[in-house]
Amino acid sequence: MFTSQRITFEMSMLSHPFYKYSFFTLLIVDLIFTAGLVLSGVSSISLDTLLATSIWFVCFYWLPVWLAAYVIFALRIKGVTNTLIEWFIAVGCLSLGLLITDYLLQLAFGASSMGAFIFFGGLSWATPIYFISRYFESRAKISQEKQARKQAQLQTLRYQLNPHFMFNSLNTISAYIHSNPDLADEVLHELADILRYSLETGEAKSVSLQQEIDIIHKYLNIEKARFGDRLVVVFDIPKALLNTQVPPLILQPIVENAIKHNADQTHLSITVKVETSSLNGGQLLTISVSDNGCGFTDEVLTKGHGKGVGMRNLQQRVQQLPSGKVSLFNNANESLCGATVKVEMAL
Structure with a gap:
């Protein structure tokens, strides 16, 4: 019973539209960043570039953002809706993702460690991602509330x-x-x-x-x-x-x-x-x-x-x-x- 309820809970969580839209948005951001490096001559079109791009996307953009969203949505279901806590979660997840990305890049290419930039990188990326998401979320909520009020008004008029x-x-x-x-x-x-x-x-x-x-x-x-x-x-x-x-x-x-x-x-x-x-x-x-x-x-x-x-x-x-x-x-x-x-x- 517990397993069944857990699966249902996780499926309902993952059905949130944020996951679909964020996946493609983050993929586009990653590809644009890679294209910029190629066009500027910093990198070239090669298998190493493709591997590095994949590591950045999976370990820094995609999974950390989804992990942060999952934790935030789970807390909201339990009634915890503190903006500061949610922001800390976002920063923590992206810093962790950047730490893993840094480790894999060193392992694959012998790159030097990012050091203290890991935290500041997580902070600088998590902050706009979180607050931009909150902005679009609030816009969607306002639109839903307007639609709900409209439907309620129509129902009242009908009766x-x-x-x-x-x-x-x-x-x-x-x-x-x-x-x-x-x-x-x-x-x-x-x-x-x-x-x-x-x-x-x-x-x-x-x-x-x-x-x-x-x-x-x-x-x-x-x-x-x-x-x-x-x-x-x-x-x-x-x-x-x-x-x-x-x-x-x-x-x-x-x-x-x-x-x-x-x-x-x-x-x-x-x-x-x-x-x-x-x-x-x-x-x-x-x-x-x-x-x-x-x-x-x-x-x-x-x-x-x-x-x-x-x-x-x-x-x-x-x-x-x-x-x-x-x-x-x-x-x-x-x-x-x-x-x-x-x-x-x-x-």
């Missing part, structure tokens, strides 16, 4: 979706449970499917457009139980785009907003249109939801959302997407009236 339709659905079920129990049962099943979809896609970054359309149909079935023939929804979506990936529940708050703010319309018509266009060598997906209702107020057009949660969250979610943008405007054609919400995002 704050306007529950207005839930209350309306429950009211519809309550209203029809005695007079039309079949309709009440149908609405209840549609509501359950929507809630299940919301839970199942809670961790998903994207779903197919087809899934979004299917869940919108279920939502509309609930609303049509309330509105009857007064509500007509038309979908203008090419079949080729149905497999396009979009954020989950990106359409529901827009359609809900159109219905909620135009509930008094004698005849409410909503059109959902999806199309693509070129964008800097790529493609831009545009989703438009238009209605023939009363249109947006000047305040809503200025802010990009009203007082509700749904559209405000939609704005924040879409802004996190590449080329993400939400536009609100009233239809220019007065004969049509109403308003349009346009969502754009890169494919």
Whole structure:
């Protein structure tokens, strides 16, 4: 058991990206240093030069740096994160590596001993290697924290979706449970499917457009139980785009907003249109939801959302997407009236 845990621990340690990047970086440094010696005439291209380069790389650059990293990471796992201690470890490992390198060079080529330079060489190399590594490590950590905060924000926005339709659905079920129990049962099943979809896609970054359309149909079935023939929804979506990936529940708050703010319309018509266009060598997906209702107020057009949660969250979610943008405007054609919400995002 102990051996198995030890192997697992060491494998997890060695999977750290530092090892991969440091190996190639140190190899390049060693080769550049050797090339400089050759070009300056201090050394020549020969087997002795290749052997000396290999000794320097293995015994001074590679293994001491990896040993220092291994010890430092092991201490961090145990909760020891002191910068001074880590720096001492780095200096000690590289000084030890330089000592071994010095011994092997003497053995292979009869070179003179480096003497006191062994410590100063380890110090002068360990210091920049350690602090440069710490710099890139902190940059990576900041990037990871930003990404984590972004994901947490998106999750929060997802779970704050306007529950207005839930209350309306429950009211519809309550209203029809005695007079039309079949309709009440149908609405209840549609509501359950929507809630299940919301839970199942809670961790998903994207779903197919087809899934979004299917869940919108279920939502509309609930609303049509309330509105009857007064509500007509038309979908203008090419079949080729149905497999396009979009954020989950990106359409529901827009359609809900159109219905909620135009509930008094004698005849409410909503059109959902999806199309693509070129964008800097790529493609831009545009989703438009238009209605023939009363249109947006000047305040809503200025802010990009009203007082509700749904559209405000939609704005924040879409802004996190590449080329993400939400536009609100009233239809220019007065004969049509109403308003349009346009969502754009890169494919």
